[in-house]
Amino acid sequence: MLQSPDLAAAPADPAPSADLGRVAVIANRKSGTNARDNAAIERAMKAFGTERARRYSWTPGKDPDGSMRRLVETAIREGAQTVVSAGGDGTAMAVAQAVLDTETTFAALPLGTFNYFSRGLGLPEEAGEAAAALMRARRHRIRVGMVNGKVFLNNASLGIYPAILKQRESVYARYGRHRIMAHWSVAKTFLRFQRPMRLTLDADGRVQSRRTPLLFVSRSAFQLERFGLSGAGAISDDSFAVLMGRGDTRADLFRTALRMVTRTAVEGRDYDFIAARRLTVDMRKARALVAYDGEKSLARPPFDFRMSDRMLNILIPEPDTEDA
Structure with missing residues (x-):
């Protein structure tokens, strides 16, 4: 086991x-x-x-x-x-x-x-x-994990992944809930991709600005290891594994997705990783789509990620x- x-x-x-x-x-x-x-x-x-x-x-x-x-x-x-x-x-x-x-x-x-x-x-x-x-x-x-008071067990994210979930709903409604349909919704979302997000992050007091198509905040070492991604050690240390995708174009997204499926994605080339016990994320948008464990909702920034009390x-x- x-x-x-x-x-x-x-x-x-x-x-x-x-x-x-x-x-x-x-x-x-x-x-x-x-x-x-x-x-x-x-x-x-x-x-x-x-x-x-x-x-x-x-x-x-x-x-x-x-x-x-x-x-x-x-x-x-x-x-x-x-x-x-x-x-x-x-x-x-x-x-x-x-x-x-x-x-x-x-x-x-x-x-x-x-x-x-x-x-x-x-x-x-x-x-x-x-x-x-x-x-x-x-x-x-x-x-x-919690973000703005909402519990998540596996991950919470901003950017391309919540958009995939939104696309997945329409695909499921038409073709049924199957894993192959989930993969098809990924491709459809990538084809409609426009531009990365501009974010301001405060990770345990360290502030930085980032341009990224995806911010992925994980509490599941299993999910990270399944795709060969960094961060399992941070989760064992009761922190979040924060992954920020790299790439400005659709072609970049497809390459990164292929590398994730084949477990060949590399930190520093396809994504950046930081560990944080608390993370605040702000953006200029009035509202943004945020995903929690496969569900999604529109919410107002800033987004406060922390462990439950x-x-x-x-x-x-x-x-x-x-x-x-």
């Missing part, structure tokens, strides 16, 4: 948390293809134990944070001691945001398109196997659960 470096320093309880108490499984009706497979969720429910697990359905609307918070409050009021997201990274982020201000334990099942968060914890990609692994997991307390109780599987 891959033990995620971003959580390596988090303290664990002295004994495995085999008793999760009552479990609330929050399923997102609009997540990736597996989320529409009721059999997959039922296998997870069976692994948790039908006598202890209860399923709740969530459909993101105009106020996804508010609706999720109310749903989690209901689950806790009805006795849930562990709240499990059953969707993709966006669903996991929404549940984590709602759980953060409570003492409830949080976990995630991989039922989305990419599932970087659950995969980064070493969970199997099949829902029933992931649930069984969580039953043998330990509780850890971690800090999560509160700790999130999270389940991380034991090393012997890889083949569970």
